Amino acid sequence: xxIFLKGALPLLVAATALTFPALACAQTKxxxxxxxxxxxxxxxxxxxxxxxxxxxxxxxxxAPDAKGHPRRVVIQLMPAPFAQGWVDNMRKLIAAxxxxxxxxxxxxxxxxxxxxxxxxxxxxxxxxxxxAKEKTLPKGLAVVPQSAYTSPASALxxxxxxxxxxxxxxxxxxxxxxxxxxxxxxxxxxxxxxVGVGRDMSPDTGTxxxxxxxxxxxxxxxxxxxxVVGRVIEGMGALSALPRGPGAMGFYTREEDRTPIVSxxxxxxxxxxxxxEYLSTTSDSFAAYVHARANRKDGFYNVPxxxxxxxxxxxxxxxxxx
Amino acid sequence: xxIFLKGALPLLVAATALTFPALACAQTKxxxxxxxxxxxxxxxxxxxxxxxxxxxxxxxxxAPDAKGHPRRVVIQLMPAPFAQGWVDNMRKLIAAxxxxxxxxxxxxxxxxxxxxxxxxxxxxxxxxxxxAKEKTLPKGLAVVPQSAYTSPASALxxxxxxxxxxxxxxxxxxxxxxxxxxxxxxxxxxxxxxVGVGRDMSPDTGTxxxxxxxxxxxxxxxxxxxxVVGRVIEGMGALSALPRGPGAMGFYTREEDRTPIVSxxxxxxxxxxxxxEYLSTTSDSFAAYVHARANRKDGFYNVPxxxxxxxxxxxxxxxxxx
Numbered sequence: 001x002x003i004f005l006k007g008a009l010p011l012l013v014a015a016t017a018l019t020f021p022a023l024a025c026a027q028t029k030x031x032x033x034x035x036x037x038x039x040x041x042x043x044x045x046x047x048x049x050x051x052x053x054x055x056x057x058x059x060x061x062x063a064p065d066a067k068g069h070p071r072r073v074v075i076q077l078m079p080a081p082f083a084q085g086w087v088d089n090m091r092k093l094i095a096a097x098x099x100x101x102x103x104x105x106x107x108x109x110x111x112x113x114x115x116x117x118x119x120x121x122x123x124x125x126x127x128x129x130x131x132a133k134e135k136t137l138p139k140g141l142a143v144v145p146q147s148a149y150t151s152p153a154s155a156l157x158x159x160x161x162x163x164x165x166x167x168x169x170x171x172x173x174x175x176x177x178x179x180x181x182x183x184x185x186x187x188x189x190x191x192x193x194x195v196g197v198g199r200d201m202s203p204d205t206g207t208x209x210x211x212x213x214x215x216x217x218x219x220x221x222x223x224x225x226x227x228v229v230g231r232v233i234e235g236m237g238a239l240s241a242l243p244r245g246p247g248a249m250g251f252y253t254r255e256e257d258r259t260p261i262v263s264x265x266x267x268x269x270x271x272x273x274x275x276x277e278y279l280s281t282t283s284d285s286f287a288a289y290v291h292a293r294a295n296r297k298d299g300f301y302n303v304p305x306x307x308x309x310x311x312x313x314x315x316x317x318x319x320x321x322x
Numbered sequence: 323x324x325i326f327l328k329g330a331l332p333l334l335v336a337a338t339a340l341t342f343p344a345l346a347c348a349q350t351k352x353x354x355x356x357x358x359x360x361x362x363x364x365x366x367x368x369x370x371x372x373x374x375x376x377x378x379x380x381x382x383x384x385a386p387d388a389k390g391h392p393r394r395v396v397i398q399l400m401p402a403p404f405a406q407g408w409v410d411n412m413r414k415l416i417a418a419x420x421x422x423x424x425x426x427x428x429x430x431x432x433x434x435x436x437x438x439x440x441x442x443x444x445x446x447x448x449x450x451x452x453x454a455k456e457k458t459l460p461k462g463l464a465v466v467p468q469s470a471y472t473s474p475a476s477a478l479x480x481x482x483x484x485x486x487x488x489x490x491x492x493x494x495x496x497x498x499x500x501x502x503x504x505x506x507x508x509x510x511x512x513x514x515x516x517v518g519v520g521r522d523m524s525p526d527t528g529t530x531x532x533x534x535x536x537x538x539x540x541x542x543x544x545x546x547x548x549x550v551v552g553r554v555i556e557g558m559g560a561l562s563a564l565p566r567g568p569g570a571m572g573f574y575t576r577e578e579d580r581t582p583i584v585s586x587x588x589x590x591x592x593x594x595x596x597x598x599e600y601l602s603t604t605s606d607s608f609a610a611y612v613h614a615r616a617n618r619k620d621g622f623y624n625v626p627x628x629x630x631x632x633x634x635x636x637x638x639x640x641x642x643x644x
Contacts, residue, residue: 109563110514110562164487165488166484166630166631167630201622217513217538217540218539220627220631221626221627221634223627224625225625236431236432240431241564241565242563293543302468303546305488305489308488309488309489
């Protein structure tokens with residue numbers, strides 16, 4: 001039997017991923033291409049795509065997997081005006097090679113994968129850690145105040161979502177990013193694959209040295225409480241498919257279960273990295289894509305929802321030659 | 323540094339999982355217990371919990387993992403009046419031991435894990451399959467019509483969500499399950515861990531022999547287009563942490579990458595299975611829990627959202643002695 005669950009778009013739309021198993025007849029395939037989200041993306045014009053600067057990519061090389069296969073995760077850093085205090089810190093941490101040698105310390109199902117210094121008390125299941133071995137942070141990191149969790153409301157110029165939002169009066173897309181807002185402020189949001197800054201109880205305690213990514217239903221209650229500083233655009237499976245940790249909140253309880261992070265570099269420092277583009281969120285094709293995701297109706301979908309959650313509208317990103 | 327990301331509740335609330343790393347002082351801990359979702363659950367009265375009948379559990383034993391550890395997934399079957407045609411088919415398939423020997427054939431990141439007969443064309447990356455080896459379905463399975471994707475609006479007696487919903491005019495909880503609706507109908511929804519029935523293009527082609535569970539942002543566009551027949555209440559990590567498939571739509575392209583399903587039984591046929599209870603969704607504690615999830619404000623959360631998506635309100639489920 002033929003199963004089509006075509007609703008989800010991979011976070012990364014590689015050229016080869018746009019082909020689907022053959023449908024029953026060519027006519028059906030043509031009809032589908034005309035109205036589905038993937039059909040809209042395929043038909044987007046070259047000028048509607050925007051290049052992502054390699055300087056705005058954070059490339060994490062994990063230790064190879066049990067079969068020796070390399071594991072690379074590519075994160076796009078949040079652009080101005082959002083969360084730049086933390087992003088600047090992360091650039092300093094990358095330049096200092098501070099992240100090299102840390103590890104994935106926590107995987108909590110339907111919540112987050114978190115990485116940091118395994119000798120830091122915050123990264124240990126027993127909250128103790130081996131502080132004698134804790135890494136020293138580089139000098140010059142900023143203490144980012146609570147006010148930086150939001151930006152002016154003007155940063156979200158219009159509400160252009162296709163559905164209501166339980167977490168904010170307004171939402172839309174700014175320079176390729178999902179953003180929420182109200183009459184006084186705007187802020188980046190916690191969707192699947194979003195990267196955020198772990199912190200202590202006080203809201204100004206996150207430096208960017210401890211990071212996590214979302215691997216489940218969007219934990220939007222974290223919006224404005226934790227900084228969103230980026231998103232995974234490639235290699236998400238290398239994080240999301242890690243074994244869940246057995247400790248409280250998904251922390252690993254044994255050192256050997258942690259996944260080592262070998263190196264973290266800016267994309268501009270990696271010679272063999274491909275180029276990446278996102279579909280401009282002010283383009284006609286993106287508007288058509290949002291509409292298509294909110295109103296699935298084709299050979300498979302019989303009942304269109306008439307709306308879509310903003311976190312169920314992953315911004316199309318593709319690999320291109322560098 | 324101490325990191326608290328306390329937003330998410332594990333799908334299964336084991337008694338031991340309710341302890342968190344020590345907070346800075348006892349006073350803070352007491353204040354937290356009073357207002358957090360977990361604090362509300364801890365304080366729920368015994369009479370507010372409802373036993374799940376073992377006859378309504380589908381227990382899947384996967385082949386042991388690479389280290390020889392057993393992998394068990396427990397699914398609660400959907401109660402009446404929702405999706406009973408498919409659930410009845412699944413009971414017949416379990417009784418016939420039809421599921422024994424099938425496999426997990428597809429893992430698509432931020433979407434679904436799917437299992438079925440690997441020799442069926444619908445379960446192969448090339449959509450061909452080895453049909454000579456395809457398993458014969460037991461006799462007596464019903465063809466469930468499209469009308470069964472919804473139930474009467476009266477099945478959702480009141481709107482009691484704590485936030486707006488991009489996919490439906492109304493939503494709430496019925497007998498422990500998240501349900502959406504409008505003026506004319508109600509239907510179970512695709513949240514993280516929901517189990518649904520794979521089908522062909524025609525809406526009446528799903529038998530229950532091919533199933534999937536959601537491992538990412540709720541794909542609510544599938545509501546009313548695919549039958550939701552249950553949810554994973556234990557062992558989700560055994561499915562969600564499987565390697566993502568390299569083929570189109572996450573299909574595995576090599577037989578050895580599939581995870582074999584050794585046996586599938588009703589919970590009532592498994593002697594060592596613990597008991598399970600869910601927090602009654604008409605209880606005062608559940609109402610307080612929904613409110614707490616929509617209005618996080620404690621030692622960690624400074625800005626409450628004021629609302630919550632229904633798929634971000636996992637119904638508390640716990641293990642008890644059988």
